[in-house]
Amino acid sequence: MKKLNKRLLRMIKSSKGQFISVVVIIMVALSIFISFSTTAVNMRNAIDYYYEETKLSHIHVQLMRIPQGALRQVESIEGVTDVQGRVSFDVPLKTDDEEEKVRIRIISLPEGGGKVNRLYSPQTIDEITQGNAILIKQFAEARNIMPGDIIEPYINGREHSLKVIGVASSSEFVYLMENEQTMMPAPEKFGVVYVTEEFAQSTYGYKGSYNEILIRVKDESMIDDVADELDKRLDKYGVKRIIKREDQLSPKILSQELMGLDMMAAAIPVLFLIVAGIIISIVLSRMVSNDRMAIGVLKALGYSNREVLLHYLKYALSIGVTGSLMGIVIGLLLAGVLSEIYAMFFEIPLLKVDIHYVYIIYSLFLTSLFCIASGLMGARHVLGITPAESMRPEPPKSGKHIFIEKIGFFWRRLSFSWKMVIRNILRSKRRFIFLVMGLAMAFAINTVPVYMWDSATGMFYIQFGQFQKMDYIIGLAKPMNEDVIYDMKGLLKGGKLEPRIEYPFEISNGWRKLNASIIGIPRDTKFYEFRNEHDKEVTLPEKGIFITEYMAKALNIKKGDRVKVKNFIPGKDDMYFEVREIIKQYLGANAYMDIDYMRETLTEKNMINGLSVASKEDLKTKLEDARNISSVSSIDDMTKTFEEYIDVMLLSINIMMLFGGVLGFALIYNSTIISIAERRMELAALRVMGFDKKEIFWMLAKENSVITVIAIFLGIPVGIGMIQGMADTFNTELYSLPMIITPKTFLIAGLSTLLFAAIAQLAALKKIHNINFIDALKSRIS
Amino acid sequence: MEKTPQIKVENLSKFYQMGEVQVKALDDVSFEIYEGEFVVILGPSGSGKSTLLNIMGGMDLPTSGRVIIADEEITKYNDTKLTAYRRDKVGFVFQFYNLMANLTARENVELAAEICKDTMDIDEVLEEVGLSERKDHFPSQLSGGEQQRVAIARAVAKNPLLILCDEPTGALDFTTGILILALLRKINKKMNKTVVVITHNMAVGGMGDRIIKMRSGKITEIKENPDPIPPERIEW
Structure with a gap:
């Protein structure tokens, strides 16, 4: 060598x-x-x-009802290669545990598995026949259901029994979630069951027709054109949503x-x-x-x-x-x-x-x-x-006066050891700058997980403590007269009820558009508390619409602008609405209107399709078998799911803090070792003069703390920048992280940075003990 | 037959600008050295002898004048050529030995030898300086005299044209200093290497074949000494 x-x-x-x-x-x-x-x-x-x-x-189309024969109109659109109709609906599943609420989506599968959204299974599964079903793998595994088992869903109020003949995966449900409001997959609570077309159509009352169409096109660049054409041709079948793959x-x-x-x-x-x-x-x-x-x-x-x-x-x-x-x-x-x-x-x-x-x-x-x-x-x-x-x-390094000395009243008040500390820090300006930069970065990295924690928990508690205050949201199976409220009131022992309408619409401004639900609620709602961008409380106006910050950004809209709402309901025209406020909503992105105004302009008079309820009763059990109710979502359940998710989050936050800490440690450790090596002779001289090891240690510790504290202050804007970047990246239709930055964020991050700096300083302690002052003073060998 | 000089120093000057004063470290110095000579340059500190040695060793450039070594004018060299000159033609011995602390004695010698083309056998050289037994020790485990022997071995192993020594005994006690000087003389005689020693120690002058005395950047005397004293008899 x-x-x-x-x-x-x-x-x-x-x-x-x-x-x-x-x-x-x-x-x-x-x-x-x-x-x-x-x-x-x-x-x-x-x-x-x-x-x-x-x-x-x-493209995935959801509509009210389309006769089987009408699919030909879709097939003839240029660029379309495959078209498949199906019936899909969500129902409760009977379980051994009365308390447990499990919902399944029943989806019809054509004979031979169809041409679109085929199931994937490593084993061959027999053809489904009447009374048989294939289960989605995540659900089957989570609930430990085997082929040969019987499952019993309630469909339209009646109990049916289906024999499971196989388990398969679907590319449509790689991430198995019931809907946009669910935050995390809960495969033991929600599953997908594939049945024959005949079974689905006859039990759900869709003989000879479908409520969903799956479409494949020749070339992905044609998706937009085909979607526009579908919109025109299918209008009369009550299109609810036309979902392109990227939006599924x-x-x-x-x-x-x-x-x-x-x-x-x-x-x-x-x-x-x-x-x-x-x-x-x-x-x-x-x-x-x-x-x-x-x-x-x-x-x-x-x-x-x-x-x-x-x-x-x-x-x-x-x-x-x-x-x-x-x-x-x-x-x-x-x-x-x-x-x-x-x-x-x-x-x-x-x-x-x-x-x-x-x-x-x-x-x-x-x-x-x-x-x-x-x-x-x-x-x-x-x-x-x-x-x-x-x-x-x-x-010898040229000793110089430093600028701080010019601030006379400050300099004079410093003790001798502090003067020495400050001079030493500024001895090598370039290194000082590098060190501060590095530590500022380590600190900034630490602010991100603290912020993530605050904003994720904040997002949740703002959403469900401040923004929405109901206990349940009940979805009706079909639009009904609002008199249903009185029936419901009779069912409940006390509690409060409010009518609601929720429909998906395409909302657009020029060429920018997005699909979102508009929710109609009473103007004097007790269940919603809207806050505008300036965090000021606002109430729904008689006319006009509220949209969320995310939507305003996506559509490039300011308060006072008008948006176009495209109506999928047959016989209803597209409308323009003035945006009266841009509101904060961190989970989901919706628009809000006064319920009466919404019914006047977009839907039907006196009709509602949901209820918001405040009640301490267990409505999930109570309403499980009720006809006409398609869903009962409990805020309490959501909180529980969220709290489980918090544990996972806590782990990743700790890992990130550790990362920032490792950086801080390495910076302080190295700079301390270097400054000891560099000043061996000086430190030895101090030792000869009678300083003990502890005093030398504290002198170095003071230098490091001053540098770290400066870095923390300079790191605050860097941290805010990183947090902003993080918030922007995670700003989506499903959720947006609120900018919750408080002094606490920086305090926690700062303490963690100081802690790692202190550990590094202790690790360097050994080197101070190793200084042999006699050798150090006479040595000239490098 | 007239001998041709191996080293020719002609009108060499080196000035430093120190603030407003010009310091003349070397002021119009000229002399010649012949192959195989043992030359002692004598002078008090500040006389310019180290500057002279640095220029002869290709470590520094003069303000004016020339140094010609084996018919090559090294003062015209650029940085690359100077590096090559130091690599192949000169060996240095410093007052403070300047060994690499984290290499053993033998490795320190190899460090110098492995970048030269025509080197001497390292074990032979170590034998010659009397360090065969200690060659695997690190500098911190060697005495000053031993360290200086490693430094000499390092200079010799390159098989250079000349060996330049800057106060080689300056950091050593009398007895060890004499041993080092004797070693240098032995190498000079046995291997026929030109050796230039600079020192402020007048007593060392007596062992040189040629003595150059300097003061304030000028040569005050060049003396040929046909009858040098063996180093063992020097005393100070």
């Missing part, structure tokens, strides 16, 4: 604490990069293949999840590499000035600038390569774990953990580049060292 390389290895060995701390940062960065990108790409490949294998529909619930959540993965795979590693780069450049620049004489000797021996520089760059590079290799191995292992976690929420039968070498090469390249660049930044002073000069002892 070349002797310089041998020297390099011994350099690494003698600075192993520093070396390892940076290696760990790079390792974390790369394991995140590799595992996230590998998982994202594997999921994407598996999903694309799965969608094509099972012929997932490009499961594909949409999946693609959002993948986007989130992509973002994390890019952002976190880059942040980490920047901090690693900062440390490498500080460490190397210190190493070079420490080795000044050795560098001079090497040059005197005939080593060229390039060779000496390369020697130091190799130090940076070996950090990079060691960290990368470990990160890659861990990343590949983690990719397996991550895929398994995703498999818990997403049913992707063809998901494989493939290794994508391009990411490995990419990450090696990226890390090497970072390390070489920061190495060059730190070691470039090698070039300036001339052999002749380096032989002479280094002149």
Whole structure:
């Protein structure tokens, strides 16, 4: 081995604490990069293949009723390749436990499985016949239902029994959720059951007709045109919604999840590499000035600038390569774990953990580049060292007055030890700036999980404590006269009731449009509390509409603008409404109108399709068998689901805090070790003068605390920026994170940063004990 | 037969600008050195002898004048050529040894040798300086004299044209200093290497074949010494 390389290895060995701390940062960065990108790409490949294998529909139409024969009108639209009608409806399922509420969606399947949205099953399943059913896999597994078991749904008030003949997956329900309002899949509470067309049509009262159409087109670019054409042709069948694939619930959540993965795979590693780069450049620049004489000797021996520089760059590079290799191995292992976690929420039968070498090469390249660049930044002073000069002892660093001293009244009040602390901090301005930058970043990373926690819990409690105050929302199976309220009142022992109408519409402004429900409620509602952008409470106007912030952004609308509401109800015209307020709603995105005004303009007089209820009774059980009621959602149940989800969230928040902490630790640890090494003689002199180890420790601790506190203050805007970016990324139709940033956010993040800084300082304590002051004073060997 | 000089220093000057004063570290210095000579440059501190050695060693450039070594004008060299010159033609011995702390004695010698084309056998060289037994020790485990022997071995192993020594005994006690000087003389005789030693120690002058005395950047005397004293008899 070349002797310089041998020297390099011994350099690494003698600075192993520093070396390892940076290696760990790079390792974390790369394991995140590799595992996230590998998982994202594997999921994407598996999903694309799965969608094509099972012929997932490009357009999904929900309508009131369409006769089987009328599907020909759809087939004749240019670009349409396959059309399939089906009947789909949600019903309760009988369970052994009276308390437990389970709902299933019954979906008809044509003979032979059809041409669109085919089921996927590794085993061949017999043809479904009358009285048989196929169960969706997530539900069957969660409830432990086997082929041969009997399930008993209530359909239109009557109990039916179906024999399960097989279990299959569907690309339509990769993420199995009942509707947009459900936050998390609960496969033991909601499932999908496939039955014959005949069974579905006859039990649900749809003989010879369908309420859903699945359409596949020749080329995905035609989806928009076909959807527009469908809108025209199907108007008379009472189109409720025309949902393009990108807007379908499961594909949409999946693609959002993948986007989130992509973002994390890019952002976190880059942040980490920047901090690693900062440390490498500080460490190397210190190493070079420490080795000044050795560098001079090497040059005197005939080593060229390039060779000496390369020697130091190799130090940076070996950090990079060691960290990368470990990160890659861990990343590949983690990719397996991550895929398994995703498999818990997403049913992707063809998901494989493939290794994508391009990411490995990419990450090696990226890390090497970072390390070489920061190495060059730190070691470039090698070039300036001339052999002749380096032989002479280094002149003492020029002591200078610092600007703070000009603030006389402040400076005079400082004790001597504080003056020393401040002078020391500002001794190397460049290092001070780097260190503060790095720590500010570590702090900012810590603010994000604190914010996430506040805003996710805030989002939930604002939604259900402040914005919506009912206990139940009841959905009626079909629109009914509002007199139904009196019937319901009779059923309930006390409690409050309010009528509601909720229908999906297409809301547009010019070419911008989105599908959303408009909810009609009484103007003097006791169950909703609207707040506008300025957090001021507002009430529904007699005329006009309220829309949410998300919608306003998506449609590019300001208060006072008009939106067009396209009416899917047969015989009703499209209408324009003035936006009277832009309101806050964090879960879901809806528009709100006065119920009377809505019925006048968009729906039918006196008719409602839902009720909001405040009641302490268990309405789920009570109304389970009631005719005409299609759904009972309980806010309490949602809270419970959410609270389960909080545990998962807490774990990922702790992991993120740990990440920020690792960065802070590495920065403080390295800078402390360096400042001890650099000031060995000074510290030794202090020891000779009678300072004890503790006093020296506190002096260094004071320096670190001052730097950390400055970094925390400067990190506040960085943290706000990161939080803003996070909120923007997660702002979707399903939910938007409220900007809940309080001093507490920064306090918690700041305490955590200080804690890790303190741990790092303690870790460096050993080096203070190792200063042998007699040696330090006489030594001149580098 | 007239001998041709191996080293020719012609009208060499080096000025430093220190604030408003110009310091003349070297002021129009000229002399010649012949192959295989043992030359002692004598002078008090600040006389310019280190500057002279640095320029001869290709570590520094003069303000004016030339240094010609083996018919090559090194003062015309650019940085790359100077590096190559240091690599192949000169060996240095410093007052404070300047060994790499994290390499063993043998590795320190190899460090210098492995970048040269035509080197000497490292074990032989270590044998020659009397360090065969201690070659796997790190500098911190060696005495000052031993460290200086490693430094000499490091200079010799390159098989250079000349060996430049800057106060090689300056950090050593008398007895060890004498041993080091004897070692340098032995290498000079046995291997026929030109050795240039700079020192402020007048007593060392007596062992040189040629003595160059300096003061305030100028040469005050060049003396040929046909009858040098063996180092063992020097006293100070």
